[in-house]
Amino acid sequence: MLKAIGARSVDDLFSPIPEEYRLARDLKVPRQMAESEIVDWFRERSRENGDSYATFLGAGAYYHYRPVIIDSLISRGEFLTAYTPYQAEISQGTLQAIFEFQSMICELTGMEVANASMYDGSTAAAEAVMMAVRLTGRRSVVVARSLHPEYREVLATYAHHQNLPFATSSFGDDGRLNLNELEKSITSDTACVLIQSPNFLGTIEDAAAIAEIAHKKGSMLVVSIAEAVSLGIVEPPRQADIIAMEAQSFGVPLGFGGPYCGVLATREQFVRQMPGRLAGQTTDRNGKRGFVLTLATREQHIRREKATSNICTNQALVALMVNIFMTVYGKVGLKELAKQNLAKTAYAAGQFARHTKILFQGSPRFNEFVVRTSEDPAAINSRLLGHKIVGGLPLKKFYPELGNAALWCCTELTTRSAIDTAVGLVAESERSVRAAKEEVDAEQVTR
Amino acid sequence: MLKAIGARSVDDLFSPIPEEYRLARDLKVPRQMAESEIVDWFRERSRENGDSYATFLGAGAYYHYRPVIIDSLISRGEFLTAYTPYQAEISQGTLQAIFEFQSMICELTGMEVANASMYDGSTAAAEAVMMAVRLTGRRSVVVARSLHPEYREVLATYAHHQNLPFATSSFGDDGRLNLNELEKSITSDTACVLIQSPNFLGTIEDAAAIAEIAHKKGSMLVVSIAEAVSLGIVEPPRQADIIAMEAQSFGVPLGFGGPYCGVLATREQFVRQMPGRLAGQTTDRNGKRGFVLTLATREQHIRREKATSNICTNQALVALMVNIFMTVYGKVGLKELAKQNLAKTAYAAGQFARHTKILFQGSPRFNEFVVRTSEDPAAINSRLLGHKIVGGLPLKKFYPELGNAALWCCTELTTRSAIDTAVGLVAESERSVRAAKEEVDAEQVTR
Amino acid sequence: MTRKATRHVSQNEGLIFEKSSPGKAAWKLPPLDVPEVDASALLGSAERRDLGNMPEVSEIEIIRHFTRLSTWNYAIDLGMYPLGSCTMKYNPRVNELVVRLDGLANGHPYQPEPISQGALRIIKTLSDCLIEITGMDAITLQPAAGAHGELTGLLMVRAYHQSKGAPRKKILIPDSAHGTNPATAAMVGYAVENLKSNSQGMVDVAALTAQMNEDVAALMLTNPNTLGVFEQEIHKIAEIMHAKGGLLYMDGANMNALVGKVRPGDFGVDVMHLNLHKTFSTPHGGGGPGSGPVAVKRALEPFLPRPVVLTRTDGTPACDYDRPQSVGRVRAFYGNFGMFVRALAYILANGPDGLRQTTEDAVLNANYIRKGLEGAYDLPYSTPSMHEVVFSDKLQAKKGVKTMDIAKRLIDYGFHPYTTAFPLIVPGALMIEPTESESKEEMDLFIEAMKSIAEEVEEDPQTVLDAPHSTRVSRLDETAAARKPVLRWKPQN
């Protein structure tokens, strides 16, 4: 081949690079490994990574069962190793799948249009806010404090550099957004109110009431949904203007936090301000139905600095996982699945309540709840770890005002025996704190 | 659908079955399980099954590295869920793959034709003997005692009911077939001599010499090859008339003994007596190259009781694994792979030899060798098990005359540290036996 | 032409040897952790120096090679695969997952029993399930496929008779039987005697009575038979056999019509095989592997191949080698264990209700197709169908169109053809088995296609005779292939 090109050596081909920058040594990366060594190396890492623990963690990343056919299907090279379907005639598989994905997301969220995916739930929420800013021409945001704290951080990053002021709206004793406070914080420059439901504390918000308040003030309502399985049994926020979802719960592995699948859904009238790819139906020259990427004038490759977003590569293959998951469970299965989550959670919350305090009892919840213990939950968790159980997420870091609180999550995969073990250890913790306290009290009495 | 058929109920459709036989109860099988439960159930079984032990077992089932792409490719539904390629126009994928498989087996064995697969090495050997019987018109067999004992059992089963007498030919101190004895045992009614090389004890036979003896007496030579990887560095028995292989070593999981991949290879002149499917090259109506199953007049679906065998379903998908493995390693890789096996085995045998006796030292071997210890190897093995190591196969059951012997196998996956641990334990065993003996001796002296 | 299929661009691909060139490689070995060795010194004249024309290609070339090849195949995953007698049902993907779990995939057949409990329990559980499903008393899972099961079964028949004095001489086999039945009988040293079917396509009981005598070791019966017809006089048949000391062997290829509804053990069968790759959903894989367990009544139990897996008094499973009357081994190790895992996963996924439902759906589907095609194609036997239906090409043959032509045309309509090769009692057979896996939608498309072809035969038979038209190769010359066999690639020079 060198001869065909007319080069003497491969180094000739690199002559455009100024000599002084060319690397004259080997890169200092690990030596070349055989496939068997690579597998062994990662097996070792896998073992170091809490293989085979039962988990009560949720908080934006949910452990649900993943039907086997998801990986069987997405592993087909025709899906796995294809690029973005710009050449429609040899990409109809991907395109029809996206179209179905968009359609199902619409069915589930009650929205009219949905895009092909965003990076994740956090960036989807931030992009939704930017979209509301463009749609309303207003330049500030009210954000629920019960929105996932990391989503809030991401929004802050995006907003800060765009000089987008944002106010935080707090939650009440029932875990729901404080509506009075909310109403007051919305100004004539508020582009949108951004809430999460079920929110980070597991509570289902009254989206209708919030929408009414927001709309009354000419502001939009953006709802973030981080636990997609809730849509099987929880009424979607149909009154929202934009829904920013994290669809990880639908068949996407926890995978230490990614890749996940963000999605935006909205009303038809807002579609031209929605970022992200869209598949649309059309016909070929013989009138046969087919699908193409469409409304590209929203996108960076056409509009450059005037695009709705800079997003290009999205989460296509993960969206395909989500798609297959939704197809597997479908109309009936999703409801039954959600119901099992509800039942497990109700049982767990009930058991915990016998020994300690469950916060935000007043409102409906889906599969997460906050337990307040006398002892630091981190300490309880490290004892649970010995039982190969990962306890609920300590909230001190995010909500110091809640004290010794932790966010527990149950899904259809949580076994009763894991719940009972966890409850047992929490109960023990409570007993020993109480005993210690009584001892102190007793001492004080004797003194 | 019932209405379309004109039946009132599904039970109507079962009315041809006499009422008294119809089952009026549920089958007593476990209740229907969800997919997640099935996975859990088998995970449990997997854990009970020696997950993550290092192994020194070979003896007809070898632990080699399986390149990842094997499973990626055979998992494609187009291969996995296709039937036998009788409809050639929509089965060219399977057919071309078989044709390539046959071709590569010929390259490796030095034979002229190979079939699409047999059940396994043991049945392939038995079928090869039947084939020799048909080809020679003779009706007895001489079988090497160093043929895999279970292969011998299978042959005995097949032969017994066909009244096919069979003599066993023993091995000498060098582990090779005793040629004098062999020569004497071949009669004018001997259809074939059946040997294995490398044989069950790990020794490579002198196939050329054996072929000469057999051919001189008008008998055929059938060679069983159970360790396919040996073909990378060990000269194939080109003088054989039929080679009956077990190709498991080529990318097929150990899988507790199956499914594996038998293959028959022979000379062109014998092909019409060879059982099993064959893919052949042909052309379509436009002269385009294509492949079809051919020479079907050998087979049961055409010839019925006059067929060469009753085989129908074979091991196609496993043959595809073997095919991919051969393609991955190819001309250079197979040799290098075999060399690593050789090196590991030489090292291990050398280490063992420092502490105990290696039998059959005189002859070349590939990746197995027999270690004789003072203590019962089963006892040593149970100590090894505590180190998560499975020791060599105790041979007492198959070759009681060898005493405390065990068959050890090393492949490219055997680590030096596993070898050193095993050698260490064997050395310890030898020492303690010696010490005990010395104690006894000493006691006897003192008395 | 059809709503089912169209044409699309398809990659060509040469033989792997044609893609090979020196220096390309798809393998890499870890560094050796022991000293290198000199192969010549170790092996002497046994050293191999050359690997002939083995290919040298890169990993992406291998991926593309086999991916491209795969796209030339039809498969269950692509559509209905109505091969009669083959039971091309859905192959659940969870089965492929569980069989690859480390402890099962890497289990060595000779590893010590204490660390083989998982595998043995799978074998035992599956055995128990299959015994319950068949209504038999004992079972071996050793045989590698249906035909191998037949061999095993007849070996046991032979051993049984031998134990009573003599092995007897003949096996009776209906003329509708699959080719493996007579081929097996011959392998076991029995003469085959044909048994005529009656006008309903069933065993002619009178003929059986006449042919049955003390020379007959067994009758090999497929039930439902290969016409998809249940042998209604099965009990009489069993009685006739037993009265003369003969045994009733059932070819269980068609168990998909019976599971959960009726048990062969209850209607007089003495020995039978199952095809896990048919009834129990293990994938056909382009021709195999399969698994052919053989279930027997108590009288035949002593003759089961060695070893038999049984439960110890402490509840753990173990292998019993001490079987003095055993016919011996029919295969090394335990059989096609990977298929056991899949079959058991299938049984667990179904449970008692699912298994029954499956059978009902399979029979319902066959009857739906029968109804849909009646009139368009000749139905040689009007006896009720179970899980499959057999038509003939009688109507089309008048135009010179044979079952194979119709089959080839069906390819253009996006379907895999039905079985054409047998049963021999139906000249020009179209043997159609939809299985329970097919939806009404897919079957309606099939019926539509078959009817459309019947019309084409009337209006334009040549189109059918020249089919397929939509495939990457047109009809291939099988005669030339057999006349001058080219069975391997060789370098051109």
Added chain:
Amino acid sequence: MTRKATRHVSQNEGLIFEKSSPGKAAWKLPPLDVPEVDASALLGSAERRDLGNMPEVSEIEIIRHFTRLSTWNYAIDLGMYPLGSCTMKYNPRVNELVVRLDGLANGHPYQPEPISQGALRIIKTLSDCLIEITGMDAITLQPAAGAHGELTGLLMVRAYHQSKGAPRKKILIPDSAHGTNPATAAMVGYAVENLKSNSQGMVDVAALTAQMNEDVAALMLTNPNTLGVFEQEIHKIAEIMHAKGGLLYMDGANMNALVGKVRPGDFGVDVMHLNLHKTFSTPHGGGGPGSGPVAVKRALEPFLPRPVVLTRTDGTPACDYDRPQSVGRVRAFYGNFGMFVRALAYILANGPDGLRQTTEDAVLNANYIRKGLEGAYDLPYSTPSMHEVVFSDKLQAKKGVKTMDIAKRLIDYGFHPYTTAFPLIVPGALMIEPTESESKEEMDLFIEAMKSIAEEVEEDPQTVLDAPHSTRVSRLDETAAARKPVLRWKPQN
């Protein structure tokens, strides 16, 4: 017509909604081990009662649905995919295996650090490798794709300038840049100023000198640029930027031309992103997911997104959240971790020698194609090519044939087209990147196809204008799709 492809039968398939009917199901849940609950009682008005038109289908229908759909796609696994700027290289299958290992696939991002050591070590090892490969000082793996990396990088640029007093106002971007560059600048609140290329397709250094001033925060440069040309005056460019306190941002989309041969950190780059889904072999998956790590020089390190993974004194990896100058988070959790695993597996499979070889092969292949097509297609810039080559349709446009027409015709020849959408400085661009994965054989077929099309344009342009001819759908009407968007299925009634 071509040796590369032909046509073959292809299954049709409706929308999943069109296959749905009540009662079909592909799911099964285990029995509940806790008491059932009354959803209405628990949820009240928040209870959802109806899931609309969500489909109901069986498992085999789902397998067939997506299998059929998949067969309508082109993919790297099927053949050369020469999309310029996209680096469609082979996606190793071992990467797909290791990412699915239980401990990695099921690791929760919030699980306690002691049981997260495996994942953190992967992050740390990959970070170290990428720092070494780029020659930079620090890195974040949080961004989810290239564009997200650009955003992160420019946020850091902004924070850097802010820390010096003011964020500045503008970003300079060459006219050859990818659309994400200006779009990103806008998102971060910067004005975009276009930078003209010179006649060689490189940055016009004189123009840069003229345009550079204290209002410019950074220059966003792709190197090699989107013509596949290495910016030979890169050092001068960096100096000009630095002299005025500006930063040099490098879009690392084309790192496949540089890895192991030259390091951006060595030639003056201050901040850059990588695309793991290009250079480091993670699969494109039909459009994503990707991963866009951002590497920076020491001066920018304080501004890295939170958290940063570092090594504790005891050698264990840990997360550092205490980053007061951080731009904040750009994504929840750690980023697209699954892509990290794959990218690291790729690096381990290559090692230092493999990485260098890969780059050399990529550049060699691009030059081979360039040589092969020179003459047949117009080469607007004759500057030496690195990993890709950009032709124009100038010669063909005379016959009314545009780059997109040639692209569509290439489909009939069995190839995926090259990139047509940019660079904007080449009207009618044909941007071709073969990557190192392609064999000479495949490239020869590509060259043959492209030359054959060039001939067709001369002799029969209509054939090219009407292409593709071999696909299951002909050219689709994108204008109609955008005019009256149908973006979801709705029930007909």
